[in-house]
Amino acid sequence: MASLDDLKKRISSVKSTQKITKAMKMVAAAKLRRAQESAEKGRPYSDKMNNIILNLSNGISDIENAPKLLSGTGEDKVHLCVVMTSDRGLCGGFNTNIIKKAKQYFQKVLDEGKTLKIITVGTKGYDQLKRLYGDNIIERISFKESKNVNYFDADKVGKIVIEKFEKKEFDVCTIFYNQFKNVITQIPQEQQIIPLNTSEKDENSLEDNYEFEPEEDEILSNLLPKNISTQIFKAMLENSASEQGSRMSAMDNATRNAGEMVDKLTIEYNRSRQAAITKELIEIISGAESL
């Protein structure tokens, strides 16, 4: 059995750990509210953007000459994956879930004999992927300095993706992120952004005849790059809400576990204290008897 002093030290160390996890939980809860709010506020923009693009792509008569961002390069050889993770750890299964989802996809791509290229956003994703897929990672981006998710960061990522597409470095682009459902559940998502998936058509908007200025092709080719950034921005917002939610529940668990541990250690401490007292008493009594 550990000595009394050791037990005492352990109890106080667990207690201070508990204090830290508790504080982190509080911080995450406060940040979560803000992140959730901005995720909700960001939705109208991406929804509207999506709607307009759907309307436009329905109106395109000449599929052959449609912008490449919409119709794709016609090939399916090189896959680019943008894996979005957090910059900080201690957030439960948040990063692991995204990575797991991404790895499945990577395996599928590689099994089919296609080329795989990876862009990691956030340092944690890079750390987890560099050992297995180090050669496939062509770019690593991190926004450690920016406090809040903002559109200009997303735009930077979007521009990198588009630049690579224009240089014909890949055919298909998929982004990986966590969708925020609620504090306990975050669903890892894979979303193909190039070529754009226009299968989910909005029925009620079909009959409308729009007037376009300038030509619809031109609007579309201007709009599609913006849409890429918007989709990435949406993913970043969802991700940041998910990260905070995940961290909050992880820290909640940690705090509870630490509490249990303190209880157990306190019982052990009291037991051994009592045993020591009993032992001393026996010694005194038997000493007195022998006189």
Next chain:
Amino acid sequence: MSEEYSVEIVNPEKSFLSKDDVTEVVVPAFEGEIGILKDHISIISFLKPGIIKIFSKSGEESFYVNDGIIEFKNNNLSILTSLILNLKDIDKEKISEIQKSAEEELNKSDINDQEKYLLDQKLEVLKSIN
């Protein structure tokens, strides 16, 4: 019959402005300014840097936009833009900041004609505000 319709301006971060007592909106569309009144035909167009003017019952408001896209349908006008500033509480520093970055961009050698045109427009508008 009322002559009013609704307008919504959204930027990526949030819904910037939403009004339903608007009588006319003037937007700097790519091929020239468009004034939109009630029952305009459905239109999609994108914007060049410039000033959006909104006339409503409660008065007139002006905003500076960097870029954007507008959609008008069933008397609903949606304006999507990445950067929008209200001219009423605009601060000069911000303007000169944008102006400076636009000038830097303009001095790069690898820009195409369309970009150059847009940047020229931007500088012109910014100068007129300042």
